[in-house]
Amino acid sequence: MKLKKTLKVFLAALLVMALTGGCVSQYVNITTEEETAAPTTKAPEPGSTEAPAPSTEADIRGQKLEIWYSLSGASGVLFEELSKKFSEEYGVEVELSYSGSYADTASKVSAAMLKGLQPDVVVTGSGQLYSGGEGDFRIGELLKTTNDFDTNDIFEGMLDYCDYMGQGICALPYGISTQVMYYNKDILKAAGVDMTNPPKTWAEFYEVCGKVMESAGDNTKLKAFDTYDEAWLFKSMLMQNGCEIIKNNDGKITPIFNNEKAIEVADYWKSLVDAGYMASGKHGTAAENAFLGGTLAFVASSSNRIARWTGTTTFELGAIIMPSFGSAPSMALGGNVLVLLTQDESKVTAAWKYMTYMANVENSTTFALNTGYLPTHKSALERQEVKDAIATNEMYSVAFSQLEYTWAYTSFQEMGTMDSQIKNALQKLEKNRGTAQEVLDTAVKKLQEEIDDN
């Protein structure tokens, strides 16, 4: 009885301490010295491509922007810091709001758009669907009418990523990533694999996996390879093998990832599972945890893990350029974009200034070097801080050298469904619930049905 009473008092005291502790909380409502209410003007019609009325930097001072973003953890903290810097430099109040995962953000933005309550700017994955999908190509117009952002300096694949259905640019790249093949140097050393000459093709990679498994001996926990995002990697592999994934005929999307080239990739995938090199159905966080726990030799994961994993692993961490099927590697892009969604015309200039500030070469490079996301500007590679990062961290060197062969397929509304269908297909394949042809046929059929329904 006495113990319980003591426990109650202890827990209550802890709660009080947690609530009143001397820790400083960080608010994300970034307020400037000048807080004058911005005049609200008529909202533009959906589908408008009309360029905004000219406005100067002086005009935006005192305005208030609402920004929703999917970036979290260390990336989110840095994003907030850069936003604060913008706020101080331009005198614009920036109200930041974390909007959850990409899927959460999709729900939140979609709901808000139905009531016209969307924020002025959103930073999230596949954000081009919210603007381009609604016929809003104001960014394309702003790029033409202002000199704030040089698209010629942006990597082509990233510019493609900001396009919607080939109709035009409707987002700016920010926090873009690609997959990197990380490896545990200790395991590879123990397996006697010379990683100074890393595997360049998936066939060579298969041989290396074999050596790793041979060296495992009684260590039944050890696996050679896995990936955080199987759909993402599979799409890169499809492209490498000459399968274009989808066809876009004047806005009509046709999935083609069940053709002969795709079957070859799926068969290779299955061979990794059959040989015991890759665990069946243990992708995602489980794969990363296994890698960090030292029971996985290779893991293909987002480049944004570089900043977080460097110096925190219990083993020596390395990275190699992603193997390829073809003569040249090819890597699918993922990650975030900045999207202009404001319905208040008087805020367009401030929102555009904010977007171009965050995505400019200096800030996007700072963001990339501290988070592991990729630099979006070609000129970033000439900057001293990037050269230093490449010289001191081989993983940056690998991630940045993959930039030249990154690509993005046409953005379309059912992209999320496509990834789900690919994941389902691979799961069935790994569990022997169909041949490569059967599972991919089913995935393509279901995706096509949804595209047709919409």
Place this chain on the structure above:
Amino acid sequence: MSKATKTKYAYNRHPATFILLLILSLAMIFPFVWMILSSFKTAADVYQYPPRWIPSVWNWKNYSRVFSMIPFLRYYWNSIYTTVVETALQIIISILAAYSLVHLRWPGQAFITALMRSTMFVPMVVTMIPMYLLCASLGLVDTYAGIILPQITTAFTTFLLMSYFASIPQDMIDAAKLDGCGPTGIMMRVVVPNTKGAIATATLFSFLGNWKSYTWPLIITSKTAYRTLPIGLKYLTQESSSEYQVMMAAAVMTILPVLIVFIFFEKQLVRSITLTGMKS
């Protein structure tokens, strides 16, 4: 009999059962102990294989990192406020609804019961957008009321209480009527006092459900002033999937109110289990 004597007595009478229950108790406690220990570990300790039980260094910085990454105190207060109000309203409304459906007779009662039951089969994702539109029309976006009001009625709590209310012997109800009690008097003087355990159980379930509610508060709020803890925890986990030690530190602090509520309601909870066999 002292607790130590009781334990000795239980072990002597049923040693096998005692040991089995002890093992199960340890299995239940294990995640909590692991969470607390992990909250003091370094990143390297967390991922060490074979696992390291005791931190190599007691790293208190994980706790301060939580506070530096999110406005934890603000989120904490918002969670406590919304959860307490939601739970109180849920329980009051559920008691009234359950009593009405079990002990009163009125036209359309069966239809309303069936309608309520059907709402349990509709996932939240289906009703979320219409609910948002309704709340937006009422000006409830970015308000406490917007978080609380759509969540104050739950069919689950009502049906949970209905099953307990139905176990009150009719003789007791009739006796109260003979003593001059009206419907409100019967509910307040007979039904509620005799189902305290059930109400405690329902309160605990409601509290837990509201405390961990994530999607609705995320959708209906954008301002830090109204955000709740689960959103803050998500902010720590999403991109920091490798920073389990920070997540665990936040989880330790988050779980405290739930533990306190559980300890205060524990006796009623156990009683509710033993009382379910009550007959006339």
